[in-house]
Amino acid sequence: MTTRVKGRPELYTAYAQDMAFLNTRPKQVGVLVIVVIAAYLPLTLQDDLLKILGTGLVLAIGAIGLNLLTGFAGQVSLGHAFFVAVGAYTASWIAGDPDGRTLGLGVTFLPVWILTAGLVAAVMGALVAPLAIRLRGLYLAVVTLALVIIGGFIFTEWRDLSGGAQQGRDAPVPVVLGADLTVDGAYTQEQKLYWLFLVVLVICAILARNVARSKIGRAFAAVRDRDVAAGVMGVELTKYKLIAFVLSSFYAGVCGSLLFVANGYFGPERFSGGMGLLLSVQFIAMILIGGVATISGSIMGALLIAALPRISSELPSFLSFISTSSTDHPNVAEVEAGLYGVLIIAFLLFEPRGLFGIWHRIRTYWKSFPFSY
Amino acid sequence: MTELLSASIAGLGQGSIYALLALGFVIIYKAMGVISFAQPALMMTGAVMVSYWSPKLGFWPAVVLAGLAVTAVALVVERLAIRPMVGKAVFVIAIITIGVDIVVRVVTGMFIGTDALIVGDPWGLDRWNVGGVIIQQRHVAAFVAAAVIVALVAVFFRYTSIGLAMRAAALDQEAAMAQGVSVGVVFAVSWGMAGFLAAVAGVFAAAGNPFDQNLWIVGLAALPVIIIGGLDSLLGAVAGGLLVGVVEALVRNYHTDILPSVATNTGPLAPYVLMLIVLLVRPYGLFGTKEVERV
Numbered sequence: 001m002t003t004r005v006k007g008r009p010e011l012y013t014a015y016a017q018d019m020a021f022l023n024t025r026p027k028q029v030g031v032l033v034i035v036v037i038a039a040y041l042p043l044t045l046q047d048d049l050l051k052i053l054g055t056g057l058v059l060a061i062g063a064i065g066l067n068l069l070t071g072f073a074g075q076v077s078l079g080h081a082f083f084v085a086v087g088a089y090t091a092s093w094i095a096g097d098p099d100g101r102t103l104g105l106g107v108t109f110l111p112v113w114i115l116t117a118g119l120v121a122a123v124m125g126a127l128v129a130p131l132a133i134r135l136r137g138l139y140l141a142v143v144t145l146a147l148v149i150i151g152g153f154i155f156t157e158w159r160d161l162s163g164g165a166q167q168g169r170d171a172p173v174p175v176v177l178g179a180d181l182t183v184d185g186a187y188t189q190e191q192k193l194y195w196l197f198l199v200v201l202v203i204c205a206i207l208a209r210n211v212a213r214s215k216i217g218r219a220f221a222a223v224r225d226r227d228v229a230a231g232v233m234g235v236e237l238t239k240y241k242l243i244a245f246v247l248s249s250f251y252a253g254v255c256g257s258l259l260f261v262a263n264g265y266f267g268p269e270r271f272s273g274g275m276g277l278l279l280s281v282q283f284i285a286m287i288l289i290g291g292v293a294t295i296s297g298s299i300m301g302a303l304l305i306a307a308l309p310r311i312s313s314e315l316p317s318f319l320s321f322i323s324t325s326s327t328d329h330p331n332v333a334e335v336e337a338g339l340y341g342v343l344i345i346a347f348l349l350f351e352p353r354g355l356f357g358i359w360h361r362i363r364t365y366w367k368s369f370p371f372s373y
Numbered sequence: 374m375t376e377l378l379s380a381s382i383a384g385l386g387q388g389s390i391y392a393l394l395a396l397g398f399v400i401i402y403k404a405m406g407v408i409s410f411a412q413p414a415l416m417m418t419g420a421v422m423v424s425y426w427s428p429k430l431g432f433w434p435a436v437v438l439a440g441l442a443v444t445a446v447a448l449v450v451e452r453l454a455i456r457p458m459v460g461k462a463v464f465v466i467a468i469i470t471i472g473v474d475i476v477v478r479v480v481t482g483m484f485i486g487t488d489a490l491i492v493g494d495p496w497g498l499d500r501w502n503v504g505g506v507i508i509q510q511r512h513v514a515a516f517v518a519a520a521v522i523v524a525l526v527a528v529f530f531r532y533t534s535i536g537l538a539m540r541a542a543a544l545d546q547e548a549a550m551a552q553g554v555s556v557g558v559v560f561a562v563s564w565g566m567a568g569f570l571a572a573v574a575g576v577f578a579a580a581g582n583p584f585d586q587n588l589w590i591v592g593l594a595a596l597p598v599i600i601i602g603g604l605d606s607l608l609g610a611v612a613g614g615l616l617v618g619v620v621e622a623l624v625r626n627y628h629t630d631i632l633p634s635v636a637t638n639t640g641p642l643a644p645y646v647l648m649l650i651v652l653l654v655r656p657y658g659l660f661g662t663k664e665v666e667r668v
Contacts, residue, residue, distance in 0.1 A: 076464050131649065134656050136664075138408045138467060138604070142596045143652065146645035149593075153642055157635055273590060281471055288468060329483040337482075341475030345454055348469050352461075 019213050021206075038198055042191040049310075050190040051262055056306030057197040058258045063286040063298040064208045065251025070284070071293035072212055073244035074224025076137065079128075079144030081279035082151040083249040085271035086124050087117040087256025088171075089161055092266075095172030102169040103160050110174050114200065114257050121253025122246045129245040133238055136227070148280055152272025168267030171260035182264065193262055200258065201299070204251060209295050211247065220244060221293075278340075285340055289347050291356025300355040305340075312336035375505035380626035381619050386512020386577075388618020389519035391644075393574035394595035395602060395610035396526060397567030402604050403543040404563035407463050410470040411450065412571050413592025414477035419443045419572025420492055420579040420588055421484050427493035435493075440572045446477070447568025451561055459560070482586055489583035498581050515577040522573065523611055526566070530607075535562060543605075594621075594641070597648035603661020613659065617644045 005011050009025055012018040022028045042050055066080050091113040096104020107113065128147065132140055155162045163169035174181040174196060181192040211217055219240045222230035231237050260266040269275055282305055290301020312335045316322045323331045330338075351357050394412055401409045422439035423432075430438065450473050458466050496510040530536040535558070541549040542559045550556055571592070578584075578591045598617045602609025624631075625640030632639060657663050 074464075076467075131652065135652065137463060139600060139652075139656070141464075141467065142408070142600050143649070145593075145596060146648060149645050150642055153637070153639070157637055274587075277593075281475070284468060284471070334479050334483060338476055338479040341472040341479065344472035345469055345476070348465055348472070349454065349457055352465070 021209065021213070035202065039195070042187070042194045047188055047190040050194050052307055052310050053303070054190065054194045054197045054262060055259075056303035057194070057201045057299075058255055059283075059286065059306050060201055060299040060302035061204045061258070062252050062255030063283055063290065063302040064204060064295055065248040065255065066283045067287045067290075067293065067295070067298045068208060068211065068220070068251065069244045069248035071287055071298075072217060072224065073220040073241065074227075075132070075241060075244055076141045077144045077248070078141050078277070078280045078284070079147035079151075080248070080252055080283045081271055081276045082144075082147040083121045083125060083252035084256035084259065084279065085151060085155055085276070086121045086249075087253030088259060088266065088271075089155065089256075090120040090253065091117040091172040091257030092169060092260075093161060096170060100170065102163050108173050108175040108180075110176050110196075113172050114254055117257035118250040118253040121256065122250040125245040125249025126242065129242045132245060133241045145277065145280075148271070148276040149273070152268070152276045156268040156272050162268040165268060168265055171264050171266055172257065174261055182261070190262070197258060200254065204254065205295050205299065208251070212293075212295065216240070216243060224293075281344075282340065285344050287354075289343055289354050291354035292352075294354075294356045297354050297356035304355070308339055309336055312339060375507075376626065377623075379507040380622045382506070382508050383512055384619035384622030385615060386509065386515045386618070387622060388615035389512075389515040390574045390578045390591070390614075391595050391598045391618050392519050392611045392614025393522060393570050393577075394592060395598040395614045396523065396607065397570040397574075398595060398599045399602075399605065399607055399610045400526075400539075400563045400570075401567050402599070403607075404539060404559050405455075405459070405466070407455075407466045407470070408596075408599070408604070409564075409567065410467060410596075411447075411473040411477060412567065412595065413589045414474040414481065415443050415447060415568050415571040416575035416578065416592040417586075417588050418446065418477060418481045419575035420584060421481050421490060422572070423492045423576050424490040424579070424584075425484070432493055432495055436573065436576050439576070440569045443572035444565045444568045447564045447571075448561055450477075451564035455564070456557065456560065478586075478589060485586055489585045490579075491583050492576055492579045494576070494580040496580060509581070511577070511580040515580070518573065518577060519611075522570065526607070535559075539563065590641070594644045597644040599658075600648050601644075601651045601658055603658030605662055606658070606660035609658055609660030617647060620644075620647055 003013070004017065005013070012023075017023065022031060041053070045053070062080065062084055065083075066077065069075050069077055093103050094105050094113040094116055095108045096102060096106070098104050098106040128144075132143060135143055156165050161169075174193070176196070179185075181196060182189050185192075212220075219230070219235045222233065222235050223237060223240055223244075227237055270279065286301035286305050287298055288301070289304055290299065291297020313324075313332050315335060316324050316332065321330070322335055323329070325331060347354055353360065394416060397412055398408060401407060419439050422442055423435045426435035426438055429435075454469055454473055455466060458469060494511065494514075496514055499510045501508045501510065530540060538549065538554040539559050539562065541552065542554055542556055546556055549559075574595075575588065575592075579588055594617070595614070598613045599610060601617060602611075602613025621640050621643040624643040625638055628635075628638050628640060651659065655661075
């Protein structure tokens, strides 16, 4: 057993140390501090801000999933919204009211419907994978786009499940140990849900980080960098592409199951046609803005995208030419929609490694000061 | 029988629009190996421009002017957002075009507002009745326009020197550069052509009925078309476009006979389902070149 040398944090005497979960002391302390602050936030912030942050945490779960598939394994998917939808409908089916207007089994115990939503989405991913594995690059992107269009149609038409267009259905009710988290008690609904989302996200992030630094993660990277070379070296392409699809769909399913819990209600139009495609593009934007092939980047990107509606609604007070009225142009909604596009273009042109890249540059600057690298 | 013929002819009209759009995709793909997801937004921009200008200038001048204007937009987009990324992973460039699509769509959307627009075309919903077969004039117009434009594009690639340069660059970019082909010009011309084609397709897609933001969804259906035809085949784009148009029109027409229990028409799904079926049989499309991996 090799040990770390005191005072020399960059010296690794074993591969296991280099690949450790948090391989330096500053990282260990930093992550602990961030988690503690994140857990403490609900006691200090307003409920409306908490709701935005909570949505960001849920989206981060989906973004991590897409990053495993697109960032780590290099398989571009525009179909993430479809798997999110599968998760959302599975969860609300299981937790739904058995006597209600829409299908429901009445099992409101939280871990049951979260896990089932993830598993059903994973099975859908496994079903789609055989077609997707044969395709590469842009062919794959267009085929996964077809999933959103076809899936959106099915969900809209399946009225027993989705409630139909313009009507929608109730989201699952989160019940932990007999307590309904959507009822205000000693803590408000927003506070309790935020903590719930934080716990689920931390679990998902740890799992994903462990996948990324294991044999599977190295196989993903090999497939991404050059699949032919990976195949020659003995990486089973079919197997690892399948694993990537299944894992990413599982995360999307978990994300979907929690996405509408705070609203308590969702309609099929969120997943069909242009809106469904926008959701997929938002996930792409999260991982590109946050940082491709990083877990922390996925979380940063998701938080930024979740905050974008709020940021653009604050803009008119700084920039007077932006109108709050929906009949004037440019108005807040248009600025928000346009910002997605502008952010995607700007980050890809000027900072391809995303927010993580900015952080990485700052860190390197101080770490190697006074040298430039 | 007359019903089948009517539906097929309407499908050919719609398919001509898909063919024009798909041609733009394929031209860009052959030049730089990238799918431009910005085509649907450019197409909508063309239709909106025509709807603003045709009352003042007349329909045909407006179409030409809008075509040139969208060409200019495409050239600016190419120079500002795409050219700096040449040499990067194709996936990254494709995502940039998604960003461009969003921005162009938002800017165009400001000019659409809440009321639906009309392009002011001379055909409207006028129709001929040939022995019971209903033929809409706008579909004939779209088909004729597509035929003329496809012929012009073929002549352009066959007989002009820039067309030859583009074919050379599509075959092997580095070899073409070594022979003095300006690859930058090739990129610019391909984007400009794609922009013009998108604008014309937009006008015909909007002809006859008032249109709104949802016109963009029509442009999206050109994506399955190019996959069905094969990403790198001009013939595939045209054939795939017409095929998809006809299949979609037939499904739309016979929907109530096949799936009476489904309330919403399944026509718009047809291109995507057809794409999945074609890909199961031929992963590189009907006319696409099979990719050969050398290790």
